[in-house]
Each structure stands twice: as structure tokens, then as C-alpha cells.
Amino acid sequence: MGQHAREASALLNTMGTxxxxxxxxxxxxxxxxxxxxxxxANGRDVQRAKLxxxxxxxxxxxxxxxxxxxxxxxxxxxxxxxxxxxGEVISMKTRPNGLIIGQKRVPMGVIGIIYESRPNVTADxxxxxxxxxNAVILRGGSDAIDSNKAIVAVIKEALRSVSVxxxxxxxxxxxxxxxxxxxxxxxxxxxxxxPRGGAGLIRTVVENSIVPVIETGTGNxxxxxxxxxxxxxxxxxxxxxxxxxxxxxxxxxxxxxxxSVEKEFLDRxxxxxxxxPVTLYGDEAAREAHDAVLxxxxxxxxxxYLDYKLSVRTVDSIEEAIAHINRYxxxxxxxxxxxxxxxxxxxxxxxxxxxxxxxxxTRFTDGFEFGFGAEIGISTQKLHARGPMGLKExxxxxxxxxxxxxxxx
Amino acid sequence: MGQHAREASALLNTMGTxxxxxxxxxxxxxxxxxxxxxxxANGRDVQRAKLxxxxxxxxxxxxxxxxxxxxxxxxxxxxxxxxxxxGEVISMKTRPNGLIIGQKRVPMGVIGIIYESRPNVTADxxxxxxxxxNAVILRGGSDAIDSNKAIVAVIKEALRSVSVxxxxxxxxxxxxxxxxxxxxxxxxxxxxxxPRGGAGLIRTVVENSIVPVIETGTGNxxxxxxxxxxxxxxxxxxxxxxxxxxxxxxxxxxxxxxxSVEKEFLDRxxxxxxxxPVTLYGDEAAREAHDAVLxxxxxxxxxxYLDYKLSVRTVDSIEEAIAHINRYxxxxxxxxxxxxxxxxxxxxxxxxxxxxxxxxxTRFTDGFEFGFGAEIGISTQKLHARGPMGLKExxxxxxxxxxxxxxxx
Numbered sequence: 137m138g139q140h141a142r143e144a145s146a147l148l149n150t151m152g153t154x155x156x157x158x159x160x161x162x163x164x165x166x167x168x169x170x171x172x173x174x175x176x177a178n179g180r181d182v183q184r185a186k187l188x189x190x191x192x193x194x195x196x197x198x199x200x201x202x203x204x205x206x207x208x209x210x211x212x213x214x215x216x217x218x219x220x221x222x223g224e225v226i227s228m229k230t231r232p233n234g235l236i237i238g239q240k241r242v243p244m245g246v247i248g249i250i251y252e253s254r255p256n257v258t259a260d261x262x263x264x265x266x267x268x269x270n271a272v273i274l275r276g277g278s279d280a281i282d283s284n285k286a287i288v289a290v291i292k293e294a295l296r297s298v299s300v301x302x303x304x305x306x307x308x309x310x311x312x313x314x315x316x317x318x319x320x321x322x323x324x325x326x327x328x329x330x331p332r333g334g335a336g337l338i339r340t341v342v343e344n345s346i347v348p349v350i351e352t353g354t355g356n357x358x359x360x361x362x363x364x365x366x367x368x369x370x371x372x373x374x375x376x377x378x379x380x381x382x383x384x385x386x387x388x389x390x391x392x393x394x395x396s397v398e399k400e401f402l403d404r405x406x407x408x409x410x411x412x413p414v415t416l417y418g419d420e421a422a423r424e425a426h427d428a429v430l431x432x433x434x435x436x437x438x439x440x441y442l443d444y445k446l447s448v449r450t451v452d453s454i455e456e457a458i459a460h461i462n463r464y465x466x467x468x469x470x471x472x473x474x475x476x477x478x479x480x481x482x483x484x485x486x487x488x489x490x491x492x493x494x495x496x497x498t499r500f501t502d503g504f505e506f507g508f509g510a511e512i513g514i515s516t517q518k519l520h521a522r523g524p525m526g527l528k529e530x531x532x533x534x535x536x537x538x539x540x541x542x543x544x545x
Numbered sequence: 546m547g548q549h550a551r552e553a554s555a556l557l558n559t560m561g562t563x564x565x566x567x568x569x570x571x572x573x574x575x576x577x578x579x580x581x582x583x584x585x586a587n588g589r590d591v592q593r594a595k596l597x598x599x600x601x602x603x604x605x606x607x608x609x610x611x612x613x614x615x616x617x618x619x620x621x622x623x624x625x626x627x628x629x630x631x632g633e634v635i636s637m638k639t640r641p642n643g644l645i646i647g648q649k650r651v652p653m654g655v656i657g658i659i660y661e662s663r664p665n666v667t668a669d670x671x672x673x674x675x676x677x678x679n680a681v682i683l684r685g686g687s688d689a690i691d692s693n694k695a696i697v698a699v700i701k702e703a704l705r706s707v708s709v710x711x712x713x714x715x716x717x718x719x720x721x722x723x724x725x726x727x728x729x730x731x732x733x734x735x736x737x738x739x740p741r742g743g744a745g746l747i748r749t750v751v752e753n754s755i756v757p758v759i760e761t762g763t764g765n766x767x768x769x770x771x772x773x774x775x776x777x778x779x780x781x782x783x784x785x786x787x788x789x790x791x792x793x794x795x796x797x798x799x800x801x802x803x804x805s806v807e808k809e810f811l812d813r814x815x816x817x818x819x820x821x822p823v824t825l826y827g828d829e830a831a832r833e834a835h836d837a838v839l840x841x842x843x844x845x846x847x848x849x850y851l852d853y854k855l856s857v858r859t860v861d862s863i864e865e866a867i868a869h870i871n872r873y874x875x876x877x878x879x880x881x882x883x884x885x886x887x888x889x890x891x892x893x894x895x896x897x898x899x900x901x902x903x904x905x906x907t908r909f910t911d912g913f914e915f916g917f918g919a920e921i922g923i924s925t926q927k928l929h930a931r932g933p934m935g936l937k938e939x940x941x942x943x944x945x946x947x948x949x950x951x952x953x954x
Contacts, residue, residue, distance in 0.1 A: 523648075
């Protein structure tokens with residue numbers, strides 16, 4: 137598979153934008169046309185999951201519908217409409233010796249994606265990697281294997297029909313742990329591995345891969361309510377960041393509140409939270425400030441609940457807030473609510489995360505919201521890409537040098 | 546050490562350019578002032594190495610002199626003169642909802658460097674990492690341990706004298722393998738590891754590190770002499786790339802020659818190579834073309850000789866040349882000598898390497914030659930940085946978002 141992917145990648149490397157877009161639009165059309173086959177395969181996955189006692193919320197992530205397949209196709213059309221990053225010359229300069237040195241965006245080559253149950257990742261990840269000129273090797277979870285096989289079969293058929301190498305996408309159909317481990321050793325054939333899923337999957341890939349990894353995902357996001365905050369704005373932002381969707385990495389998991397406004401703020405927040413079943417876990421001061429707050433344990437500060445739960449930490453200064461956040465965060469998204477210019481700047485400068493907000497909800501950390509279009513994930517590492525990763529982040533660069541006989545003295 | 550580095554990194558994160566430059570200039574001055582102490586320590590390393598039977602060329606890499614220490618100091622002054630990449634806002638846009646989203650260059654945080662015998666790396670690596678706002682943990686080889694300790698002691702003294710946290714640089718003084726392995730596991734404290742040294746060291750780090758790694762170095766660089774090449778230019782470029790310095794990663798290790806010009810080209814090349822003791826190892830056609838060519842084994846195609854040796858491969862087309870290069874190269878620097886516009890463009894587009902040249906020596910792949918100033922190494926991977934890595938490549942980015950109460954609908 138590695139060898140096939142390398143060969144496909146060499147072809148994709150020089151494929152023009154219009155050909156890539158033709159293949160993507162054909163794929164979108166064929167997914168809709170063949171939706172019945174995909175739904176049947178997905179039905180088998182769903183049935184197996186139910187028999188195995190999978191929780192209803194996980195079954196919901198696994199299940200496809202006509203509408204979901206159409207959304208998948210629409211996502212692919214949107215990727216086709218995005219600007220092609222490949223071939224852009226970022227800089228070009230002439231050196232004193234006459235050498236002309238340019239830096240050009242090129243595809244990464246072969247991208248491996250290891251992911252869990254949601255079958256829509258199969259189509260999304262293919263579209264983004266393909267548009268950026270990369271071959272992909274996908275290794276989805278066993279839960280969605282029938283759906284994934286059906287989706288990949290349709291994509292391959294679409295590629296063949298427009299004379300594009302079908303090995304531009306390959307699916308690892310054997311979903312035991314050993315195949316994932318083997319992918320992590322394929323340094324010669326895979327240029328980068330992107331794990332998409334829960335914290336456990338990501339940790340396994342980071343710890344075992346010798347292929348370079350882009351770490352995505354887990355977000356223990358904080359909102360700090362400063363002593364100068366507009367408390368109504370703070371309530372609105374916290375309510376949004378906690379409850380607009382709970383199972384996502386940019387949801388707020390922890391509140392940090394200045395002691396001087398804590399009582400007043402928690403009073404207003406708890407009133408607003410009556411609309412949703414949110415439980416608060418706080419330190420002693422937070423519990424004194426409001427009886428709705430249950431006691432927090434040390435583990436609460438580092439926990440990504442992904443649920444209607446929120447920890448509350450009391451601080452006496454912005455320095456203490458920043459220190460707490462830099463200790464417990466996962467480098468994803470952090471926000472301050474403040475009216476103080478100085479505190480806003482300090483927070484932006486000193487909090488170490490992919491996205492740092494002043495007076496806005498952490499829920500905006502997302503490729504669409506940032507204006508990049510679709511994204512392959514949100515990088516929480518500092519190497520290569522940090523924050524939402526769009527097409528540009530799926531490319532590398534190459535120096536191209538034009539000479540006329542220069543040698544080094 | 547990890548904890549100390551994190552604390553130093555938090556201070557460096559907000560340190561202004563003028564303060565960083567003051568510390569660098571003070572370091573350069575103190576290295577010259579204390580050169581006697583450094584030379585004494587280095588003398589102990591050199592004596593130990595000689596007793597242990599180290600080869601003269603390796604002893605030469607290890608040995609310092611007054612002139613080499615002054616060159617080290619001059620290197621640091623040059624880094625002080627480079628533009629500070631930290632704080633640059635690469636882009637800033639206002640979204641339809643009024644959010645202002647900017648992307649800003651920030652330090653990586655803590656950089657770990659694992660390197661071999663040359664003690665000048667200690668000062669070079671510190672200067673570059675420090676200027677880019679990073680704390681460093683250095684782990685040099687046991688051969689140079691006394692020199693490294695003396696250099697780091699001087700740097701720490703210089704930092705203290707200008708009230709900069711001395712833990713901005715830390716040296717691992719225990720040089721057994723276990724300390725290097727421990728560094729590779731310190732994901733919580735080290736943001737990126739850069740190995741500098743031979744292929745064995747780099748492989749060990751890549752295979753064992755769970756900290757993200759930037760792979761540097763090994764270069765099996767090719768020059769392809771096309772059927773349309775100006776053969777005198779080709780001789781001059783090959784002679785330069787092979788012999789100007791042999792022990793470096795951007796030296797040419799392998800020639801690829803179009804069959805139609807092979808005889809004429811090898812005749813001229815062998816005449817020129819009489820100035821230097823270069824041995825050629827070629828395939829059957831190359832041996833038929835010139836008797837100076839000895840037989841090549843399969844291993845020769847993939848070998849980085851770092852010596853007065855050169856392999857010669859015969860091809861019938863540019864496609865065959867590109868396929869050969871993409872199979873055996875290490876992604877470093879590759880060149881074509883040609884008069885054909887079409888072949889030049891094809892080579893630039895299809896050869897997969899950090900730097901691809903038309904009509905110039907591969908020896909130019911270097912931070913100074915590219916106009917970046919000093920470099921920390923040459924990345925041969927596709928993630929984050931590719932090619933010579935200067936200050937900019939030692940930084941990450943962070944999204945900064947200015948809102949006025951936005952929540953996600």
C-alpha cells in the first residue's frame with residue numbers, strides 16, 4: 137500500500153487544479169448517486185454496534201442518512217471551490233551571485249489518517265488531502281468498516297471514471313491494532329500521520345509513531361473572567377462556549393474567575409445555566425460564592441469533560457489566572473473576558489495556546505469560522521501547524537534554485 | 546531541568562529584542578575574554594580523545610583554538626544582528642462577525658538539541674534558539690563534555706551579568722545514552738528536539754522520541770548531467786559540489802549522466818578530477834565510457850560517502866534520472882545541468898527534495914548562502930521546515946483573536 141501511495145503521490149504532485157476539481161466534483165456526484173449502497177453498508181455497521189451495546193450517542197455518530205451523505209458531498213464540493221495551495225511561490229529572491237532562490241508550496245506526499253468511528257471523516261479527509269495533491273492511506277475504526285469500504289469504493293470509482301489513479305485513496309481494511317502500528321512505522325512511505333479521535337488514540341499514535349505526527353484535538357479550554365469584565369458579556373460567552381455543543385474540542389471546560397467578581401458572576405451565570413443541565417465543580421472560594429457549586433478534585437482542573445460540566449477556579453490576579461491556564465491547558469483555545477487593555481494584551485502574550493481570545497467564545501476555533509473553509513483538524517502542537525489546519529497546512533515547501541553555472545568559492 | 550527550562554521560556558517569551566541582543570553581545574565578549582579557560586577545558590577533551598585513539602580528522606573537529614573561539618563569538622554577534630522573528634503578525638483579518646483574527650509568530654518554547662563532538666555547536670545553537678525566544682537544553686557528546694561545560698558556564702555568567710535567567714541554557718552533563726533517551730520522553734517540557742550529527746544519531750532520535758523531532762542532515766545529493774548540458778559547466782559544477790568540501794551534507798555523492806554524453810563528459814571530468822583524489826564507482830555503461838570508473842555495487846547508489854568518492858549512474862532519459870534520484874536520495878539537494886527549458890522545469894517540479902537546482906552546485910544549500918544568516922541545520926523532512934533552518938524556523942505561531950462579545954450561533 138505504501139508503494140502504491142508513493143506512485144499515486146508522484147502523479148498527484150504534477151496534477152493541475154482543474155483535473156483535481158473535476159475528480160472531486162465527480163466524487164460528490166457519485167456519492168449522492170450511490171447513496172443507497174452506502175446506507176446499506178452503514179446499516180450493517182449500525183446494527184452490529186447496537187448488538188454490541190454501543191451507547192446511543194456513539195451510534196448517532198456512526199449512523200449515516202440521506203441528508204448526511206448529501207452533506208458529505210456538499211463538503212467535497214466546497215473543497216473543490218477552495219483555492220489550490222500547490223505551486224504558490226511564497227518568496228523568490230536573487231542573491232548577489234546571481235542565483236535565484238524561490239520557495240514553492242508542494243504537496244506533502246502521502247498522508248496517513250488514523251481515525252475512529254465517524255464515517256464522514258473518510259470523505260472529508262480524502263477531499264482535503266487530494267486537493268492539496270496528496271495520496272491518502274486511511275485507517276478508520278472497526279465500528280465503521282462497512283461504511284468506510286462502501287465510501288472508498290465509490291470514491292475510487294469516481295477517480296477511475298475521470299482517469300485519475302485510484303490509489304490516490306486507499307483504505308486499510310484490516311482494523312486490528314497491528315495494522316495501525318504498522319502504519320506508524322512506514323516512515324519510508326508515509327510523510328505525515330494525522331490521528332483524529334479521542335485522547336487515547338492520539339496518545340497512542342504520538343508515542344508509537346516514527347512517522348512525523350500532527351497532534352490534533354483535545355481541548356481543555358478555559359475562560360478567565362477578569363475583575364473588570366462586563367459580567368453580562370462574560371455570562372453570554374461562557375454559556376455559549378459551554379453549551380452550544382458539548383462534545384467538541386473547542387468547548388469551554390473550565391472557568392477561571394477573579395475573586396472580586398466571583399459571587400456576582402456566579403449568581404448571574406447559574407441563573408442563565410438553568411436553561412441547560414450544567415454542573416459546576418469548584419474550589420473552596422467558588423463553593424462559598426454559590427451553593428450550586430460542587431467540590432472539585434485536583435483531577436477536575438485537567439479534565440476535558442465533553443459534557444455539561446464545568447470546573448470553577450478562583451484567582452486573585454491575572455498572573456495567577458495565566459499560570460493556572462498554562463499549567464492545565466492542552467494548548468487549544470483560551471479566552472479572557474475583560475475591559476482592561478493591559479490585561480487583554482498580557483493574556484494574549486502570555487497564554488500558551490493555539491488560539492487566544494479576548495471577549496469572544498472559544499467555540500470559534502474552527503476552519504470555517506477562521507475563513508479557511510474545511511479543516512482536517514485542529515493542531516495543538518507547535519511544529520508545522522498550530523490551530524485549524526486547512527489546505528495550506530497539508531502542504532510542504534521546496535526551494536527551487538535557478539543558476540547559470542554558479543559554484544561555491 | 547525541564548521545569549527550569551519551562552520557567553526560563555516563559556520569561557524569554559516576553560523579552561524584548563534589545564534585551565536579547567544585549568545578552569548575546571555580552572556572551573560574545575565574555576567568550577573571548579574567558580577563552581583561556583575554554584581552551585584549557587578543550588585541551589582535556591583533546592588529550593582524552595588522542596589517548597582513546599580518535600582519528601586525526603575527528604580530533605580536528607573537536608579541537609578549539611583562539612581563532613575558533615573568536616569565530617564562535619563572531620557567529621553570536623551575527624545572530625544578534627539578525628532580525629527578531631518573534632512578534633511578527635503574519636496576517637490579520639476581520640471576519641464578517643467582527644472578530645479580528647491575527648496569526649502571530651511566537652517562540653517554540655523549549656528546544657532540545659542532541660549533538661555530537663563539535664563544541665562550537667554549543668554556542669551556535671544557544672544563540673539561535675535564544676534570539677528566537679526559546680530556552681534550550683543541550684545534550685552534547687561525551688568527547689566534548691569539558692569544552693561544553695566551560696562554554697555553557699561562560700554563557701550562564703554572561704546571562705546573569707545582564708539579569709537574564711541563566712536557565713535559558715542548560716547542559717545535560719551526564720552523557721550516557723540514558724540521558725538522551727530521557728530527553729526524548731520529556732514531551733511535557735520540550736517542544737521540539739533537533740538532533741545534529743551523523744545518520745546513526747539522527748535515526749536513533751527519530752525512532753525513539755515522542756517529542757516532535759526536526760530531522761536534519763544526511764545528504765545523498767545527485768547531479769544529473771542532461772544530454773543538452775554545457776559539459777564544461779557540468780564539469781565545473783560537479784568538481785565544486787564533490788571536492789570543495791567533502792565531509793558536508795550538501796556535497797555531491799552521485800552523478801547521473803545521460804548515455805548520449807557520458808563518454809565525452811567523463812573524459813573531461815576525469816581530467817579535471819586529477820587535481821583531487823576522487824574515485825568513481827559506476828554502472829556497466831559508465832565503466833565502458835571511461836576506464837577510470839570502478840564497479841559500483843547496489844549499496845553505492847544510496848551511500849553518503851562524505852569522502853573523495855562519487856558514484857556514476859547511466860540513464861537514457863530525464864524520466865529515468867528523476868526516478869533514480871527519487872528512489873535513492875535523502876531529500877536534501879539535487880541538481881540538473883541542462884540547456885533544455887523543458888527538462889529544467891520537469892526536474893524542478895518532479896524531484897522530491899528540500900532544494901532543487903538548475904545549473905548550480907548543490908553546495909549552496911546553507912543558511913548564509915540562502916541569505917538567512919546562521920542556521921541551526923538543514924531539515925530533510927517535510928513537516929514544519931524544509932531546507933536550511935534559520936531563526937524563523939525556530940518559532941511557532943499563535944492565533945490572537947480580538948472580539949467584543951461574539952458567541953457562536
